[in-house]
Amino acid sequence: MKHTSVAFGETISSNVLWAIAPMRREDLPAVMAIENALFSDPWPADVYRRQLQTSYTFYLALWACRGTEKTLAGYTGGMYYLPEAHLANIAVAKPWQGRGLGGLLLLAFLQEAVTRGATEVYLDVRRSNITAQDVYRRFGFSVIATRRRYYNDKEDALVMSRRLSPPAIAEALRRQWRFVQQSALPAA
Numbered sequence: 292m293k294h295t296s297v298a299f300g301e302t303i304s305s306n307v308l309w310a311i312a313p314m315r316r317e318d319l320p321a322v323m324a325i326e327n328a329l330f331s332d333p334w335p336a337d338v339y340r341r342q343l344q345t346s347y348t349f350y351l352a353l354w355a356c357r358g359t360e361k362t363l364a365g366y367t368g369g370m371y372y373l374p375e376a377h378l379a380n381i382a383v384a385k386p387w388q389g390r391g392l393g394g395l396l397l398l399a400f401l402q403e404a405v406t407r408g409a410t411e412v413y414l415d416v417r418r419s420n421i422t423a424q425d426v427y428r429r430f431g432f433s434v435i436a437t438r439r440r441y442y443n444d445k446e447d448a449l450v451m452s453r454r455l456s457p458p459a460i461a462e463a464l465r466r467q468w469r470f471v472q473q474s475a476l477p478a479a
Protein backbone atom coordinates (compact mmCIF):
# COMPACT_ATOMS: atom_id res chain seq x y z
CA MET A 292 0.00 0.00 0.00
CA LYS A 293 1.19 3.55 -0.66
CA HIS A 294 1.04 5.74 2.43
CA THR A 295 1.36 9.10 0.76
CA SER A 296 -2.27 10.00 1.50
CA VAL A 297 -2.04 9.28 5.21
CA ALA A 298 -2.99 12.53 6.83
CA PHE A 299 -3.44 11.77 10.48
CA GLY A 300 -0.68 9.40 11.50
CA GLU A 301 0.15 5.75 11.49
CA THR A 302 1.69 3.20 13.78
CA ILE A 303 2.87 -0.38 13.55
CA SER A 304 1.61 -3.04 15.96
CA SER A 305 2.93 -6.58 15.39
CA ASN A 306 2.74 -6.91 11.63
CA VAL A 307 -0.08 -4.46 11.19
CA LEU A 308 0.40 -0.87 10.19
CA TRP A 309 -2.54 1.25 11.31
CA ALA A 310 -3.23 4.28 9.18
CA ILE A 311 -5.89 6.97 9.38
CA ALA A 312 -6.67 8.85 6.20
CA PRO A 313 -9.55 10.95 4.88
CA MET A 314 -12.42 8.71 3.72
CA ARG A 315 -12.81 8.58 -0.07
CA ARG A 316 -15.75 7.71 -2.28
CA GLU A 317 -14.05 4.47 -3.34
CA ASP A 318 -13.92 3.40 0.35
CA LEU A 319 -17.72 3.30 0.55
CA PRO A 320 -18.25 -0.43 -0.22
CA ALA A 321 -15.98 -1.30 2.72
CA VAL A 322 -17.63 1.37 4.89
CA MET A 323 -21.09 0.00 4.06
CA ALA A 324 -20.03 -3.56 4.94
CA ILE A 325 -19.11 -2.38 8.47
CA GLU A 326 -22.10 0.00 8.72
CA ASN A 327 -24.60 -2.74 7.80
CA ALA A 328 -22.98 -5.23 10.17
CA LEU A 329 -22.95 -2.92 13.20
CA PHE A 330 -25.99 -0.65 13.08
CA SER A 331 -29.68 -1.53 13.42
CA ASP A 332 -30.47 1.65 11.41
CA PRO A 333 -27.50 1.93 9.02
CA TRP A 334 -27.06 5.01 6.88
CA PRO A 335 -27.57 4.22 3.17
CA ALA A 336 -24.51 4.59 0.92
CA ASP A 337 -26.14 7.64 -0.68
CA VAL A 338 -26.06 9.51 2.62
CA TYR A 339 -22.32 8.84 2.94
CA ARG A 340 -21.81 9.82 -0.70
CA ARG A 341 -23.52 13.16 -0.06
CA GLN A 342 -21.63 13.67 3.19
CA LEU A 343 -18.32 13.20 1.37
CA GLN A 344 -19.26 15.92 -1.13
CA THR A 345 -20.19 18.52 1.48
CA SER A 346 -17.71 21.21 2.48
CA TYR A 347 -18.62 21.33 6.19
CA THR A 348 -18.20 17.60 6.84
CA PHE A 349 -15.15 15.48 7.41
CA TYR A 350 -14.81 11.69 7.40
CA LEU A 351 -11.83 9.54 8.35
CA ALA A 352 -11.06 5.91 7.53
CA LEU A 353 -8.89 3.63 9.64
CA TRP A 354 -6.93 1.01 7.72
CA ALA A 355 -5.19 -2.15 8.90
CA CYS A 356 -2.33 -2.71 6.47
CA ARG A 357 -0.50 -6.02 6.26
CA GLY A 358 2.08 -6.10 3.50
CA THR A 359 0.29 -5.05 0.34
CA GLU A 360 -3.18 -5.81 1.76
CA LYS A 361 -5.28 -3.19 3.46
CA THR A 362 -8.54 -3.74 5.32
CA LEU A 363 -10.93 -1.07 6.53
CA ALA A 364 -11.11 -1.47 10.32
CA GLY A 365 -13.28 1.54 11.13
CA TYR A 366 -14.34 5.07 10.35
CA THR A 367 -15.73 8.21 11.85
CA GLY A 368 -16.92 11.60 10.76
CA GLY A 369 -19.26 14.48 11.23
CA MET A 370 -20.05 18.10 10.64
CA TYR A 371 -18.57 21.44 11.61
CA TYR A 372 -20.79 24.35 12.53
CA LEU A 373 -18.06 26.44 14.09
CA PRO A 374 -17.40 26.86 16.91
CA GLU A 375 -19.18 23.49 17.27
CA ALA A 376 -18.41 20.14 15.75
CA HIS A 377 -20.92 17.27 15.67
CA LEU A 378 -19.69 13.70 15.60
CA ALA A 379 -22.23 11.89 13.43
CA ASN A 380 -20.81 8.39 13.25
CA ILE A 381 -18.07 6.17 14.58
CA ALA A 382 -17.57 2.45 14.06
CA VAL A 383 -14.90 -0.19 14.48
CA ALA A 384 -15.41 -3.58 12.81
CA LYS A 385 -16.17 -6.35 15.34
CA PRO A 386 -12.84 -8.24 15.12
CA TRP A 387 -10.89 -5.06 15.86
CA GLN A 388 -12.93 -3.73 18.78
CA GLY A 389 -11.50 -3.34 22.28
CA ARG A 390 -7.95 -2.44 21.21
CA GLY A 391 -8.17 1.31 21.52
CA LEU A 392 -9.11 1.92 17.88
CA GLY A 393 -12.47 3.53 18.67
CA GLY A 394 -10.65 5.91 21.01
CA LEU A 395 -8.08 6.55 18.31
CA LEU A 396 -10.74 7.42 15.73
CA LEU A 397 -12.58 9.60 18.23
CA LEU A 398 -9.41 11.54 19.06
CA ALA A 399 -8.50 11.85 15.38
CA PHE A 400 -11.93 13.41 14.82
CA LEU A 401 -11.40 15.76 17.79
CA GLN A 402 -7.98 16.69 16.43
CA GLU A 403 -9.51 17.53 13.07
CA ALA A 404 -12.23 19.54 14.82
CA VAL A 405 -9.57 21.52 16.69
CA THR A 406 -7.64 22.11 13.48
CA ARG A 407 -10.81 23.53 11.91
CA GLY A 408 -11.36 25.87 14.84
CA ALA A 409 -14.03 24.02 16.84
CA THR A 410 -14.05 24.59 20.58
CA GLU A 411 -16.73 22.07 21.52
CA VAL A 412 -17.98 18.75 20.19
CA TYR A 413 -21.44 17.21 20.47
CA LEU A 414 -22.80 13.77 19.67
CA ASP A 415 -25.96 11.69 20.10
CA VAL A 416 -25.83 8.16 21.40
CA ARG A 417 -28.54 5.61 22.07
CA ARG A 418 -29.39 5.28 25.75
CA SER A 419 -28.74 1.51 25.48
CA ASN A 420 -25.32 1.89 23.83
CA ILE A 421 -23.27 1.67 27.01
CA THR A 422 -20.11 0.55 25.18
CA ALA A 423 -20.01 3.72 23.09
CA GLN A 424 -20.95 5.91 26.07
CA ASP A 425 -18.04 4.42 28.06
CA VAL A 426 -15.63 5.22 25.23
CA TYR A 427 -16.95 8.80 25.00
CA ARG A 428 -16.64 9.22 28.79
CA ARG A 429 -13.11 7.86 28.74
CA PHE A 430 -12.22 10.63 26.33
CA GLY A 431 -13.80 13.47 28.25
CA PHE A 432 -17.46 13.56 27.14
CA SER A 433 -20.37 13.93 29.54
CA VAL A 434 -24.13 13.78 29.12
CA ILE A 435 -25.73 17.23 28.83
CA ALA A 436 -29.27 16.42 27.63
CA THR A 437 -31.71 13.71 26.57
CA ARG A 438 -33.68 13.68 23.32
CA ARG A 439 -36.77 11.65 24.11
CA ARG A 440 -37.78 9.00 21.53
CA TYR A 441 -35.22 10.43 19.11
CA TYR A 442 -34.54 7.34 17.00
CA ASN A 443 -36.92 5.66 14.53
CA ASP A 444 -37.58 2.86 17.01
CA LYS A 445 -38.38 5.55 19.68
CA GLU A 446 -35.29 4.93 21.78
CA ASP A 447 -33.97 8.02 23.61
CA ALA A 448 -30.72 9.70 22.55
CA LEU A 449 -28.29 11.03 25.10
CA VAL A 450 -26.54 14.21 23.97
CA MET A 451 -22.90 14.17 25.06
CA SER A 452 -20.35 16.91 24.66
CA ARG A 453 -16.89 18.06 25.61
CA ARG A 454 -14.86 21.22 25.25
CA LEU A 455 -11.70 21.08 23.16
CA SER A 456 -8.30 22.23 24.28
CA PRO A 457 -5.80 21.89 21.42
CA PRO A 458 -2.75 20.78 23.49
CA ALA A 459 -4.82 18.26 25.50
CA ILE A 460 -6.29 16.68 22.35
CA ALA A 461 -2.90 16.47 20.64
CA GLU A 462 -1.37 14.78 23.70
CA ALA A 463 -4.32 12.38 24.12
CA LEU A 464 -4.06 11.42 20.45
CA ARG A 465 -0.32 10.76 20.78
CA ARG A 466 -0.98 8.59 23.85
CA GLN A 467 -3.73 6.66 22.05
CA TRP A 468 -1.47 5.92 19.08
CA ARG A 469 0.98 4.44 21.61
CA PHE A 470 -1.81 2.45 23.31
CA VAL A 471 -2.88 0.98 19.95
CA GLN A 472 0.72 0.17 19.10
CA GLN A 473 1.04 -1.85 22.29
CA SER A 474 -2.35 -3.61 22.04
CA ALA A 475 -2.45 -7.33 21.38
CA LEU A 476 -3.70 -8.27 17.92
CA PRO A 477 -5.71 -11.23 16.71
CA ALA A 478 -3.83 -13.80 14.62
CA ALA A 479 -3.39 -12.75 10.99
Ligand SMILES: CC(C)(COP(=O)(O)OP(=O)(O)OC[C@H]1O[C@@H](n2cnc3c(N)ncnc32)[C@H](O)[C@@H]1OP(=O)(O)O)[C@@H](O)C(=O)NCCC(=O)NCCS
Nearest residue numbers: 381382383388389390391392393394416423425426429470
Ligand atom coordinates in the same frame (compact mmCIF):
# COMPACT_ATOMS: atom_id res chain seq x y z
C1 LIG B 1 -18.21 2.27 20.03
C2 LIG B 1 -17.04 1.62 19.26
C3 LIG B 1 -16.68 2.50 18.07
C4 LIG B 1 -15.83 1.53 20.20
O1 LIG B 1 -14.76 0.97 19.45
P1 LIG B 1 -13.57 0.16 20.15
O2 LIG B 1 -12.47 0.05 19.16
O3 LIG B 1 -14.06 -1.09 20.76
O4 LIG B 1 -13.16 1.20 21.32
P2 LIG B 1 -11.83 1.17 22.21
O5 LIG B 1 -11.10 -0.10 22.00
O6 LIG B 1 -11.10 2.45 21.99
O7 LIG B 1 -12.44 1.22 23.66
C5 LIG B 1 -12.98 0.03 24.22
C6 LIG B 1 -12.19 -0.42 25.44
O8 LIG B 1 -10.78 -0.52 25.13
C7 LIG B 1 -10.01 -0.13 26.27
N1 LIG B 1 -9.20 1.06 25.98
C8 LIG B 1 -9.30 1.89 24.89
N2 LIG B 1 -8.39 2.88 24.98
C9 LIG B 1 -7.71 2.67 26.13
C10 LIG B 1 -6.63 3.35 26.78
N3 LIG B 1 -6.06 4.45 26.26
N4 LIG B 1 -6.14 2.86 27.95
C11 LIG B 1 -6.70 1.75 28.49
N5 LIG B 1 -7.73 1.06 27.94
C12 LIG B 1 -8.22 1.52 26.78
C13 LIG B 1 -10.98 0.14 27.34
O9 LIG B 1 -11.21 -1.04 28.07
C14 LIG B 1 -12.23 0.55 26.58
O10 LIG B 1 -13.38 0.39 27.30
P3 LIG B 1 -13.87 1.57 28.31
O11 LIG B 1 -13.82 2.88 27.57
O12 LIG B 1 -15.26 1.11 28.60
O13 LIG B 1 -13.00 1.51 29.48
C15 LIG B 1 -17.41 0.17 18.82
O14 LIG B 1 -17.87 -0.54 19.94
C16 LIG B 1 -18.44 0.12 17.71
O15 LIG B 1 -18.14 0.24 16.53
N6 LIG B 1 -19.73 -0.10 18.09
C17 LIG B 1 -20.80 -0.24 17.11
C18 LIG B 1 -21.13 1.07 16.44
C19 LIG B 1 -21.55 2.11 17.45
O16 LIG B 1 -22.29 1.83 18.38
N7 LIG B 1 -21.06 3.35 17.27
C20 LIG B 1 -21.40 4.47 18.14
C21 LIG B 1 -22.65 5.12 17.67
S1 LIG B 1 -23.06 6.50 18.74
